[in-house]
Amino acid sequence: MTSPLRHLTEAGFPGKFYIDGEWRKPIGSVAAAATVVNPATEQPIAEVALGDDDDVDCAIAAARRAFAGWSTTPPAERAALLDRIHALLLQRLELFAQALTCEMGAAITYARRAQVPLAAEHIRVARDNLANYQFVTPRGSTAIMREAIGVCGLITPWNWPLYQITAKVGPALAAGCTVVLKPSELSPLSALLFAEVMDDAGCPPGVFNLVNGTGPIVGAGLASHPLVDMISITGSTRAGVLVAQAAAPTVKRVAQELGGKSPNIILPDADLSRAVPLGVGAAFRNLGQSCSAPTRMLVSRSQMEEVEILAAAAASELVVGDPLAESTTHGPIANRPQFERVQTMISVGLKEGAKLVIGGPGRPGDLQIGLYARPTIFSNVRRDMRIAQEEIFGPVLSIIPYDTVDEAIAIANETVYGLGAHVQGTDLETVRAVAHQIQSGQVHLNHPDWDPNAPFGGYKRSGNGREYGREGMEEYLETKAVLGFYR
Structure with missing residues (x-):
């Protein structure tokens, strides 16, 4: 099997972002890169391009253009895409496992047994919940409608790189949202492989976008951007506070899965x-x-x-x-x-x-x-x-x-x-x-x-909102009441 590093390098992915259905080189005015280090050898193994505000603007614009079409796509079509993503993740389990091992040190046996298959489960659950979800329900003569919130910025951590991506991307797409993903610059290789899965699964242009970068630049850019409707972050409590502060002026929804001392x-x-x-x-x-x-x-x-x-x-x-x-x-x-x-x-x-x-x-x-x-x-x-x-x-x-x-x-x-x-x-x-x-x-x-399917999230400084299961998908939905809808 081709190693994940060779696979990514031959495709040129480490130097590119995935925006509007294409692999693109950074358009920012200042070229920057992060060195990915194998923690088992303490040796550099890859250089990954880092984006700036221009790259963030480009990705958000693509997601905004795609939102109107994707949010009105029949649930069955969205479920079909999730089904293809799920199948590809399982088909490429070994490639992902090898990537996780070299980028963040997960034991290969654990990556095969837990990190990858549990990540795939989030996609399956999102598909199944979408297939059974009632987006319009009656309450007397009023219709309670659940609608996609819009463009979502997703910020994921280094400790469960693929698992946390699927925990956010799956329910967001199921809800009808479009997304811009910023994975951790410390373990970005599995995210690049995931973007390839999205492309191979036939994800419509602009529905899923990936921009690598640091928290202070790309993360803050997503959080403060007026065309982003929601931010979902998994990370430290300190990072969650900074994201919430950046998001506050635009009054966007912020879902935070943060620290713990269980x-x-x-x-x-x-x-x-x-x-x-x-x-x-x-x-x-x-x-x-x-x-x-x-x-x-x-x-x-x-x-x-x-x-x-x-x-x-x-x-x-x-x-x-x-x-x-x-x-x-x-x-x-x-x-x-x-x-x-x-x-x-x-x-x-x-x-x-x-x-x-x-x-x-x-x-x-x-x-x-x-x-x-x-x-x-x-x-x-x-x-x-x-x-x-x-x-x-x-x-x-x-x-x-x-x-x-x-x-x-x-x-x-x-x-x-x-x-x-x-x-x-x-x-x-x-x-x-x-x-x-x-x-x-x-x-x-x-x-x-x-x-x-058990919702996951925190009390107190462990965060706001929930991931996983039905509740995880509902984080990406707005509630609209239409009075007099039923006569």
């Missing part, structure tokens, strides 16, 4: 032999580089010693190393700034006096090259420690003791975030009651299967 409450009656290893696995999924990762494990004080033993055993089973090796479960941290952040916060945990159960600073084993971090677990973490309050975004788990279930709930809720949460216990009535009191957009009970 709790995992292990109730006293939980089966620790199951709950603790699964909790460690969830916290370190994608090497902890997930905004909803449950990186605060809340445990009854009397069970701390047993939990520490089980957690250390689970972490010791993880294989950190070459992401292309079939035996590897976790590759490197995705980029240098994040690697430094993780190392800093591990040092902070030690200085704060937390008990180091396993891991610690530096690279694991004899790895000398690559942005590899040691899966690290702290215990006896006080609720006011920085490692208990700040989003680390890496393989660092804090085990926090509680004396009563009410105290566990209070600890779970005492952060500025509210994106995800987990509750483990044998008595389902109690588990449900605890879940009801947690302030977060999602709560997982006893580690259920992933549900692509």
Whole structure:
């Protein structure tokens, strides 16, 4: 199979944007490029063109021209396009998996098993929801109409590059919107491959557009542009605030999926032999580089010693190393700034006096090259420690003791975030009651299967709006009431 780098280079995609159904070179007055670095080797692997305001204007103009036609296209035709996109993503699964591995370090086995197929699921769900959605419903003599909001700027992160693209593009197109995508400049290769899928699937010109660039230029340009009707951003809380500020003068809708510091409450009656290893696995999924990762494990004080033993055993089973090796479960941290952040916060945990159960600073084993971090677990973490309050975004788990279930709930809720949460216990009535009191957009009970139809989003500083499922599509719709429509 042709490598993704060779495929992209031979097609000339890294130096171009996808605008109005064509691959185009930047038109901005200042040529700029971002160097994509393979985090496993710390070597540059590609140069990707970065856009400016002129490129943003061009892409938005194309999306605006296409909106009138696309928004009135019969739902069956929009669903047919989504069906073709879904099929192409699955056909090219290996190409995407290889791209994700080299651009952000995902273990190839994880990219094949999760990053790509779960991304494809967002397209399938968007197609299925579109096929069953009632865009006009009666309420007495009034018609409640749901209509596409317009041109949408989509800003996606580096940690789940393809997954977050499909989570936005799928429902936006299903709703009848046209889009301009700005992927992270740190992991843009899978986005270029996705643009190729859109082209090969027969997406009408202007319906989908891609402009690579930085947040302060392309991201801010989309957010402030008067012809953009909505911004959807997945990123840090800081980035979400900046986007909202830029969008405020034009009073556009802003959907934000931002940071998190998710709790995992292990109730006293939980089966620790199951709950603790699964909790460690969830916290370190994608090497902890997930905004909803449950990186605060809340445990009854009397069970701390047993939990520490089980957690250390689970972490010791993880294989950190070459992401292309079939035996590897976790590759490197995705980029240098994040690697430094993780190392800093591990040092902070030690200085704060937390008990180091396993891991610690530096690279694991004899790895000398690559942005590899040691899966690290702290215990006896006080609720006011920085490692208990700040989003680390890496393989660092804090085990926090509680004396009563009410105290566990209070600890779970005492952060500025509210994106995800987990509750483990044998008595389902109690588990449900605890879940009801947690302030977060999602709560997982006893580690259920992933549900692509479950809406995802945050309370508090974790964001506004929802993604996934029916609610994810409705973010891209306006509500119109037509009185006297029915007689």
